[in-house]
Amino acid sequence: MKKFFAYLLCLVIASVTSASSLFAQSSKKNKKPLVVFVTGDHEYSSEETMPLIAAALEKDYGMKTIVLKASPDYNSEENIPGLEALEKADLAVFFLRWRRLPPGQLAYIDAYLKSGKPVMGFRTTTHAFHFPEGHASEKWNAFGEFALNAPPGWGGAAKHTHYGHESSTDVSIIPEQAANPILTGVAGNFHVRSWLYRVLPDYPVKGSTWLLMGKAVNPDKEAIENPVAWTGTNTFGGRVFMTTMGHPEDFTQEPFQRLVINAVHYELGLKIPQKWKGKINIQVPYRVAK
Structure with missing residues (x-):
């Protein structure tokens, strides 16, 4: 009799364990991924373009989003409230330019990067931070390199520059990446309005996969073609998608919109949508750089 009850007890425990496992798997499967956008730039109106991308991800692609903005406005270089949201993020998307965040806020970004979770960046995020020489947080000036396989800041030995504000860029798929x-x-x-960024010859870092090539139109100096979008793995083992495009007018272009939506899915390890939900209405002004 004792053996019989013991057998029944084993069956009950096995049943409960199996049900719990199935429930956990189901909950995980049904959980909406959280994408956190971190914005703050003087020039490209990221605090306006990113919310429109976020809204499309929620409405059409079943995601949850949070958009963080510099405070009190985009010119504030020392405060982006709410970065603790990164603790629960499945993907962090950065569109920053020359910030000087306090250590407490940088700590949330640092912890996210060290978690090995995916990172996505737009345009000026190559020079996301701009601490003075000798500052305790100066290492963050190289955010572009260690987080996004991009040049470590603007100018310098990397020769990271562009071909003039009056120029624009013809973009083409690199043939080997057509599929x-x-x-x-x-x-x-x-074609996009963004003036082409020069990242070659040393970036994207070795091991990155170039997706799109850009050719400067009406450059202000002798120009070479440069990659404008790439993927890879960063210093912390996180999946990377980076694009040097990001002018507000770029976001009016359907190919660029499609690229962005696809990249978010890729970063999250989700299947790329085969069916496009339609062009997103993005009409945001460009601001002359501070």
Whole structure:
């Protein structure tokens, strides 16, 4: 009799364990991924473009989003409230330019990076931080390199520069990457307003996968073609997607919108949407750089 009850007890425990496991798997499967956008730039209106991308991700692609903004306005270089949201983020998207955040806020970004979770960056995030020489947080000036496989800040030995504000960029898919899932539905050739950033010869860092090449149109100096979007793995083992595009007018272009939505899915390890939900209405002004 004791053996019988012991057998029944084992069956009950096995049943409960199995049910709990199935419930956990189901909950995980049904959990909406959280994408946290961290914005703060003087020039590209990221605090306006990123919320529109975030809204599309929520409405059409079943995600949860949080958009953080510099305070009291985009010109505030020392305060982005709410960075504790990164503790629960599945993906962090950065569009920053020359910030000088306090150690307490940097600590949330540091912890996120060290978790090995995916990181996505736009344009001026190559020079996200701008601490003075000798400052305790000076190492953050190289955020572009250690987080996004991009040049470590603006200018300097990396020769990270651009080809003039009056220029724009013709973009084309690198032939070897034509079948890359991130480029699903992205036109083979398109034009953006962003003036081309020079990242070569040393960046993107070795091991990165170049997706799109840019050619300067009406450059102010002799120009070479440069990659404008790439993927890879960063210093912390996190998956990376970086693009040097990001002018507000770029976001009006359907190929660029498609690229961004695809990249978010890629970063999260989700299947790239085969069906495009339609062009996003993004009409945001450009501001002359501070």
